[in-house]
Amino acid sequence: MIDFEVNRERCTRCGSCSKDCPSRIIVMDDEGFPSIAADKEPSCLRCEHCLAICPAGAISILGFRPENSLALKGGFPDPKQLETLIRGRRSVRRYLPDNLDPELLQKLLDVASCAPTGMNSHQVRFTVLDDRAKVLRLNQEVMEGLARLDREGALLASKGYYGRFVRIWEKHRVDLIFRDAPHLLIASAPKSVSTPKEDCMIALSFFELFAQTQGIGTLWNGLASWAIDQLLPEIRRSLGIADDHMFGYAMTFGKPAVHYARTVQHHPANAYRP
Numbered sequence: 001m002i003d004f005e006v007n008r009e010r011c012t013r014c015g016s017c018s019k020d021c022p023s024r025i026i027v028m029d030d031e032g033f034p035s036i037a038a039d040k041e042p043s044c045l046r047c048e049h050c051l052a053i054c055p056a057g058a059i060s061i062l063g064f065r066p067e068n069s070l071a072l073k074g075g076f077p078d079p080k081q082l083e084t085l086i087r088g089r090r091s092v093r094r095y096l097p098d099n100l101d102p103e104l105l106q107k108l109l110d111v112a113s114c115a116p117t118g119m120n121s122h123q124v125r126f127t128v129l130d131d132r133a134k135v136l137r138l139n140q141e142v143m144e145g146l147a148r149l150d151r152e153g154a155l156l157a158s159k160g161y162y163g164r165f166v167r168i169w170e171k172h173r174v175d176l177i178f179r180d181a182p183h184l185l186i187a188s189a190p191k192s193v194s195t196p197k198e199d200c201m202i203a204l205s206f207f208e209l210f211a212q213t214q215g216i217g218t219l220w221n222g223l224a225s226w227a228i229d230q231l232l233p234e235i236r237r238s239l240g241i242a243d244d245h246m247f248g249y250a251m252t253f254g255k256p257a258v259h260y261a262r263t264v265q266h267h268p269a270n271a272y273r274p
């Protein structure tokens with residue numbers, strides 16, 4: 001049941017919802033009001049475009065009512081601000097030890113979970129280490145696991161640098177994998193959805209950008225991702241990442257101990273116009 005409801009007092013019968021429905025299942029009835037036939041409901045993508053586009057706020061669907069949506073007029077950041085955010089976000093590798101306020105952490109995840117997903121599946125799962133003590137424990141387990149693989153000569157030639165990271169950790173307690181971040185986020189998604197990897201990467205991209213507007217630093221963490229997903233599957237399991245889930249990526253984050261004064265500079269886009 002998708003609970004498609006039309007408030008007939010508000011509906012102006014403009015047909016915008018019908019025209020914008022990606023599955024084209026909204027039809028205008030004999031009186032000119034939109035409706036969805038029961039046998040068409042399974043084709044609904046649950047995208048809520050009908051709720052979003054209605055100028056009169058007349059459409060509710062899936063139990064969501066238009067009055068609980070954010071109004072869009074004038075609400076987007078201006079282009080210059082967004083450009084500065086995209087150009088100015090940095091990979092943060094130095095963190096304060098404090099944990100994030102749990103409410104802020106939840107807010108970051110709620111916003112990231114609004115990222116688009118293939119066929120609107122919205123099945124990205126966020127595995128979050130919400131306390132620095134948990135990341136420290138994980139770091140210890142990862143370092144021990146990597147040290148064992150190194151001793152056994154089981155690190156692939158292409159991943160041999162992990163042995164060096166372990167020795168630096170053992171000798172100097174310098175953490176080149178998690179970078180002493182207080183938090184870790186892993187996005188995963190069921191392999192059965194149409195675009196699991198892409199869904200995870202887009203969600204993490206949204207997470208990163210929104211986090212940086214809140215003064216929270218992030219780091220796309222390939223080193224943690226490969227270690228947990230490919231080299232040490234027992235750790236992946238202990239983090240509760242199901243075997244039928246594709247490991248999207250890991251991202252470390254927290255309050256930065258570093259502040260950048262300006263953007264870096266890039267060459268123009270590598271655009272090819274055939």
Ligand SMILES: Cc1cc2nc3c(=O)[nH]c(=O)nc-3n(C[C@H](O)[C@H](O)[C@H](O)COP(=O)(O)O)c2cc1C
Binds near residue numbers: 221
């Ligand atoms: C997919 C991906 C994986 C990355 N993995 C790591 C990593 O494991 N460790 C790290 O220190 N940086 C990692 N980085 C950060 C890049 O090195 C960084 O983006 C690059 O040096 C440019 O710096 P900037 O992000 O501040 O512009 C990763 C970046 C991406 C996009």
